[in-house]
Amino acid sequence: MNKIKQINTTIESIDSITSIGDIVALLDEHKEYQVLAYLIPAIAFGTYRNGFKLSVETLDFCEIESIRIFCPEGELFCYRYTDSETGKASQDLRGRFRKDEEGEVAYYHDAAQILTGKRIVETSDSYSLIAEDRGFQLLLPECWIKQDPAQSRLRVLTRNYLAEWDNGQLSYGDHRFVAIGHIDEEI
Numbered sequence: 001m002n003k004i005k006q007i008n009t010t011i012e013s014i015d016s017i018t019s020i021g022d023i024v025a026l027l028d029e030h031k032e033y034q035v036l037a038y039l040i041p042a043i044a045f046g047t048y049r050n051g052f053k054l055s056v057e058t059l060d061f062c063e064i065e066s067i068r069i070f071c072p073e074g075e076l077f078c079y080r081y082t083d084s085e086t087g088k089a090s091q092d093l094r095g096r097f098r099k100d101e102e103g104e105v106a107y108y109h110d111a112a113q114i115l116t117g118k119r120i121v122e123t124s125d126s127y128s129l130i131a132e133d134r135g136f137q138l139l140l141p142e143c144w145i146k147q148d149p150a151q152s153r154l155r156v157l158t159r160n161y162l163a164e165w166d167n168g169q170l171s172y173g174d175h176r177f178v179a180i181g182h183i184d185e186e187i
Contacts, residue, residue, distance in 0.1 A: 003109060004162065010103030017078055017093040020061050026076055026097055027069065034180055037067040045140050055127055055139040064093065068177050074099035075176035098176050107162040107170060112155040112183045119150060144181050155183040
């Protein structure tokens with residue numbers, strides 16, 4: 001059963017990110033993060049710890065549509081937006097860094113959604129390709145797969161923040177990724 005809980009949390013808005021260096025400058029060099037990057041040619045999963053290790057050869061700033069860099073304590077979410085002057089995709093990114101355990105009190109509940117793929121098709125030292133019978137495939141870091149995906153499905157754990165309306169009703173206000181891996185169904 002989903003339980004609503006309380007947590008302290010802060011959100012830092014970021015108006016202009018112009019390079020990979022700007023993204024890296026926002027991260028704690030002592031933490032390891034999981035990464036999900038939506039790029040023009042691909043969707044890439046991987047990690048960041050003093051450098052990106054993704055399922056693509058290089059991370060080109062110009063190809064980033066959005067990127068989520070997350071750990072249990074917080075998430076940096078950056079996205080490309082439509083430039084109001086040109087009507088085209090912006091040259092820079094905007095974003096927000098949400099950190100838990102500090103700041104204002106907020107309500108939330110965690111939910112784990114199953115990722116596509118319950119069969120390992122191919123594996124290397126760094127990555128495993130998991131697939132569904134319908135043909136969907138994901139290339140995930142090998143270190144995320146601790147058990148046979150057919151026996152214990154990989155999941156993405158999201159933290160869903162609730163906002164209180166004037167009438168006292170709670171509604172979804174924001175969400176962030178917490179982790180990807182073998183996550184218990186009961187949270």
